[in-house]
Structure formats: structure tokens, C-alpha cells
Amino acid sequence: MEFANRLQPLCANVFADMDRAKTQAKMRGKKIIDLSLGSSDLPAAEDTIVAIENSLHDGTTHGYLLHNGTKAFRHAAAKWYTDRFGISIDPETEVLQLIGSQEGTAHLPLAILNPRDFALVLDPGYPSHAGGVYLAGGQIYPMPLLAENQFLPILTDIPDSVLTQAKMMVLSYPHNPTTAIAPLSFLQEAVAFCRQHNLVLVHDFPYVDIVFDNREKPSSILQADPHKEISIEFFTMSKSYNMGGFRVGYAIGNSDLIKALRQIKAVVDFNQYLGILNGAITALSGSQEMVEKTVAIFQARRDAFITALNKIGWQVPKPEATMYIWAKLPEPWHHNSIDFCTKLVAQTGVAVSPGAGFGKAGEGYVRFALVKEPEILELAAEKISVFLQSNTTQR
Ligand SMILES: Cc1ncc(COP(=O)(O)O)c(C=O)c1O
Known part of the structure; x- marks a missing residue:
């Protein structure tokens, strides 16, 4: 079947590839910690x-x-x-x-x-x-x-x-x-x-x-x-x-x-x-109290995750806004965020977004979405630490 040319640039989708990598890791029995989607895990307000x-x-x-x-x-x-x-x-x-x-x-x-x-x-x-x-x-x-x-x-x-x-x-x-x-x-x-x-x-x-x-x-x-x-x-x-x-x-x-x-x-x-x-x-x-609570939750998660990343030796700047951490990849990954993300999810179950998926200038970075409780974020950091150590010596 022949499709319109405008479909072409929409076909390459790093996030769809990541989704497949997540599904494969799950099928191989990995427990997934999904920090790849900016979809809040918090509920809407009761009213x-x-x-x-x-x-x-x-x-x-x-x-x-x-x-x-x-x-x-x-x-x-x-x-x-x-x-x-x-x-x-x-x-x-x-x-x-x-x-x-x-x-x-x-x-x-x-x-x-x-x-x-x-x-x-x-x-x-x-x-x-x-x-x-x-x-x-x-x-x-x-x-x-x-x-x-x-x-x-x-x-x-x-x-x-x-x-x-x-x-x-x-x-x-x-x-x-x-x-x-x-x-x-x-x-x-x-x-x-x-x-x-x-x-x-x-x-x-x-x-x-x-x-x-x-x-x-x-x-x-x-x-x-x-x-x-x-x-x-x-x-x-x-x-x-x-x-x-x-x-x-x-x-x-x-x-x-x-x-x-x-x-x-x-x-x-x-x-x-x-x-x-x-x-x-x-x-x-209505009252905007719930917005304030949501912000406080993301701030606490940010602090916990930044501390955990620092502890494993990955220094990243502390964001002042949004629900993400934008982290520069350590060597030897700094030119291949997609490789980093697909291997990370396959080996550890931790799913994050490759910077290259957001555009060429995003290469060399990954994005963590703070959509889990602090304890889970800390666990993710530990798994990342093991991954970094084993893969750095392997390459
Ligand atoms: C910059 C930006 N625009 C739009 C959206 C999507 O917003 P909506 O859920 O209203 O479609 C997002 C979601 O992450 C976003 O980061």
C-alpha cells in the first residue's frame, strides 16, 4: 500500500522503540520501573x-x-x-x-x-x-x-x-x-x-x-x-x-x-x-491546595532522586521546575542515549527516555520522569549504579 509522504517523518519514533524494549524486558521477567513517561501517577482531586x-x-x-x-x-x-x-x-x-x-x-x-x-x-x-x-x-x-x-x-x-x-x-x-x-x-x-x-x-x-x-x-x-x-x-x-x-x-x-x-x-x-x-x-x-500538594510531592521526589544519583557518582543539576531530571550521560554513553536506554531497561528494568528522542541536540542526555515514590526512585538509582559499573568495565 502506498502512503502519503507526510507519514515518513512520523515513522521513526524512539519512544515506540523504547516501548517495545520495555515490553521485551517485561516478557523476560524483569520488573519494570517506568520513569520514561511524563504521566503523573497522582490522582485528580476528589471534587x-x-x-x-x-x-x-x-x-x-x-x-x-x-x-x-x-x-x-x-x-x-x-x-x-x-x-x-x-x-x-x-x-x-x-x-x-x-x-x-x-x-x-x-x-x-x-x-x-x-x-x-x-x-x-x-x-x-x-x-x-x-x-x-x-x-x-x-x-x-x-x-x-x-x-x-x-x-x-x-x-x-x-x-x-x-x-x-x-x-x-x-x-x-x-x-x-x-x-x-x-x-x-x-x-x-x-x-x-x-x-x-x-x-x-x-x-x-x-x-x-x-x-x-x-x-x-x-x-x-x-x-x-x-x-x-x-x-x-x-x-x-x-x-x-x-x-x-x-x-x-x-x-x-x-x-x-x-x-x-x-x-x-x-x-x-x-x-x-x-x-x-x-x-x-x-x-x-476551586481551592488550589491540591496543586500545591502536587508540587511539594514532585519537589520531594526531585530531592530524593538527585541525592541518590549523586550518591552513585552521577552529578546532575537540580531542576527548578517540571517533573523531570535532564541528566548528561557519563562516558562511554555520551553519544548514544538510545543504546543506553535500551540496554538499561533490558538489564535492570529501569525505563528512561533517551535524549535523542526529543531531537538531535538532546543526544548525550537522558530524561527521568519523577513519576514514582522516592523509595522507588532510590531503588532505580541503585540499579543504574550496578548497570553503569558492569557496562563500563565491559566496554
Ligand atoms: C511540552 C508538553 N506539551 C504538551 C504535553 C501534553 O499535554 P496534554 O496532556 O495536555 O496533551 C506535554 C506532556 O508531557 C508536554 O510536556
């Missing part, structure tokens, strides 16, 4: 679940949900945003409900790119950012993120030949996988740059709440573009509210971009189930 449960028993929530039906959700999202960032939002024109942030970021390029147009994306970066560009027939210009630049892209390095053909830039801070936080000054620089080069500026913002040590909360892209001239920001209920499986998120920003994304989505879906939106409204509008 969120009750709101969804009550909706389930209300037959009027069971039908298709058109735009008008998502009004209460749009209002809750707009209010949450204004309370947090002090920027007023029109819930009718500047908010769009999504079936997760991934869905929105993957669909948006269809509304912006013509075939062969460039999108500037972070490397390493979240796979749906590049995936959506491929679906739209666009070209990727990867902006490398290096430790010596605090994992921020150097905008002046982007060649003019690319910029003349570019239509959008995708940023995402606090950043998955490097855990970097972008200061407001960088976001302002990005807004000025995108305005100068007529680029739409997309900011994927799932880790808005997941910052540690009482650090100042990260900035929204609309603080850098308060008149919403060129920017759109993506939010998810998956991280702050542990609702990843429920698939709900939203976009906020420039009304033309929101309208264009809505037009794409109108062909594809009928919005999320109203009961889940009711749960999300409860989460956004």
Missing part, C-alpha cells in the same frame, strides 16, 4: 472526580458538545488566567477548549503553514511540536538548546534564508525535557523577534505551576505580548491537576489564531465530553 461522576448521571451531558456548550469552561479558563497573570481575556474570542495541549499544538500548524513553510521549534523539544508541522507539510528549523545558553535558543543564529520562509516559532518554558525556565526578558526578546519577522509565536505552557523552592512562578507569553498581537499559549489540565488521562486543555491568546484553530478543530472533533469539562471547571475554580 473534580465528583463533578465528573455527577455529570455522568445527568443524561443531558451525553450528547455532542458544540462551541456554545463549552462557554462555562471558557469563562473558568479566562478567569483563572486573569487571576494569575493580571491580563484580561475575552472568553468568547480569546479562549479555546482543547482535547489536551498536545492536540492543540499538533493541529495549529494546519492553520498557519503552507507546504514547505518553516516552523522554528526547540531542539530538544516535545514531539507534537514538530509532528504537527510535518502533518501540515511544513519544514522544521530546529533551534538547538545548549546547557551553556541555559537551554534558551539563540534567535540571532537563525539564518535569513529560513526566516524569509518561516511562519511560526514554538517555545515551551518551563521546558520539557531540559527543565529550563525562560525569564520574561527572553520571552520579550522572542516577541520582538517574531513581530519583526512576521512569525506567529506559540507558547506551550504545561508546567506553569510545577516550579520548586517557592521560586517565582514562570511568565506567560502574554505578559510579553499583552495586546495579544502575535501570540497563543497552550495550557493543560494534565500536570497541575493530574488529569492527563481525561484529555483536557485550552488555548488562550490572539483572537484570529484562536478562531483559525477552532476552524481546524471543527473538522476534526466535537470538543471534550461535558462531564470532563465540568471536572476541569471545578479544578480551575
Whole structure:
């Protein structure tokens, strides 16, 4: 059978390969400690679940949900945003409900790119950012993120030949996988740059709440573009509210971009189930105590795992945000993160994500997701230590 060319770049998927390696290790009797997926192991809040449960028993929530039906959700999202960032939002024109942030970021390029147009994306970066560009027939210009630049892209390095053909830039801070936080000054620089080069500026913002040590909360892209001239920001209920499986998120920003994304989505879906939106409204509008508890849990896990890695001789920087550790691989693995990850899971059952899976500039790193209790993370570190010792002497 012959398939469209656009399928080609989507076929090579390191994460699918890792999934196979995990399954094989399990079949050989290994107990898997899965630190490869950024899927929270914590439950959603009780009042969120009750709101969804009550909706389930209300037959009027069971039908298709058109735009008008998502009004209460749009209002809750707009209010949450204004309370947090002090920027007023029109819930009718500047908010769009999504079936997760991934869905929105993957669909948006269809509304912006013509075939062969460039999108500037972070490397390493979240796979749906590049995936959506491929679906739209666009070209990727990867902006490398290096430790010596605090994992921020150097905008002046982007060649003019690319910029003349570019239509959008995708940023995402606090950043998955490097855990970097972008200061407001960088976001302002990005807004000025995108305005100068007529680029739409997309900011994927799932880790808005997941910052540690009482650090100042990260900035929204609309603080850098308060008149919403060129920017759109993506939010998810998956991280702050542990609702990843429920698939709900939203976009906020420039009304033309929101309208264009809505037009794409109108062909594809009928919005999320109203009961889940009711749960999300409860989460956004109620006490945010549960968010604080979630952050405290990830902070404690971060501390336990960093200490355990240091103890086995693997020095990694302490992240200030997100639910990940981005660790530079020791020799002899520093050029082959995929080899490291497939062998590690085969020999020890510990599954982590190879940096190369997030882009070329991610090579030489691995990402640990802090999605297990501290004791399990410590056990994983012990297993990694045995693996490193035996494999270093073997090679
Ligand atoms: C940068 C980034 N964007 C989007 C997502 C997915 O969000 P959602 O569950 O809302 O699709 C993730 C999940 O890990 C992420 O790290």
C-alpha cells in the first residue's frame, strides 16, 4: 500500500522503540520501573472526580458538545488566567477548549503553514511540536538548546534564508525535557523577534505551576505580548491537576489564531465530553491546595532522586521546575542515549527516555520522569549504579 509522504517523518519514533524494549524486558521477567513517561501517577482531586461522576448521571451531558456548550469552561479558563497573570481575556474570542495541549499544538500548524513553510521549534523539544508541522507539510528549523545558553535558543543564529520562509516559532518554558525556565526578558526578546519577522509565536505552557523552592512562578507569553498581537499559549489540565488521562486543555491568546484553530478543530472533533469539562471547571475554580500538594510531592521526589544519583557518582543539576531530571550521560554513553536506554531497561528494568528522542541536540542526555515514590526512585538509582559499573568495565 502506498502512503502519503507526510507519514515518513512520523515513522521513526524512539519512544515506540523504547516501548517495545520495555515490553521485551517485561516478557523476560524483569520488573519494570517506568520513569520514561511524563504521566503523573497522582490522582485528580476528589471534587473534580465528583463533578465528573455527577455529570455522568445527568443524561443531558451525553450528547455532542458544540462551541456554545463549552462557554462555562471558557469563562473558568479566562478567569483563572486573569487571576494569575493580571491580563484580561475575552472568553468568547480569546479562549479555546482543547482535547489536551498536545492536540492543540499538533493541529495549529494546519492553520498557519503552507507546504514547505518553516516552523522554528526547540531542539530538544516535545514531539507534537514538530509532528504537527510535518502533518501540515511544513519544514522544521530546529533551534538547538545548549546547557551553556541555559537551554534558551539563540534567535540571532537563525539564518535569513529560513526566516524569509518561516511562519511560526514554538517555545515551551518551563521546558520539557531540559527543565529550563525562560525569564520574561527572553520571552520579550522572542516577541520582538517574531513581530519583526512576521512569525506567529506559540507558547506551550504545561508546567506553569510545577516550579520548586517557592521560586517565582514562570511568565506567560502574554505578559510579553499583552495586546495579544502575535501570540497563543497552550495550557493543560494534565500536570497541575493530574488529569492527563481525561484529555483536557485550552488555548488562550490572539483572537484570529484562536478562531483559525477552532476552524481546524471543527473538522476534526466535537470538543471534550461535558462531564470532563465540568471536572476541569471545578479544578480551575476551586481551592488550589491540591496543586500545591502536587508540587511539594514532585519537589520531594526531585530531592530524593538527585541525592541518590549523586550518591552513585552521577552529578546532575537540580531542576527548578517540571517533573523531570535532564541528566548528561557519563562516558562511554555520551553519544548514544538510545543504546543506553535500551540496554538499561533490558538489564535492570529501569525505563528512561533517551535524549535523542526529543531531537538531535538532546543526544548525550537522558530524561527521568519523577513519576514514582522516592523509595522507588532510590531503588532505580541503585540499579543504574550496578548497570553503569558492569557496562563500563565491559566496554
Ligand atoms: C511540552 C508538553 N506539551 C504538551 C504535553 C501534553 O499535554 P496534554 O496532556 O495536555 O496533551 C506535554 C506532556 O508531557 C508536554 O510536556
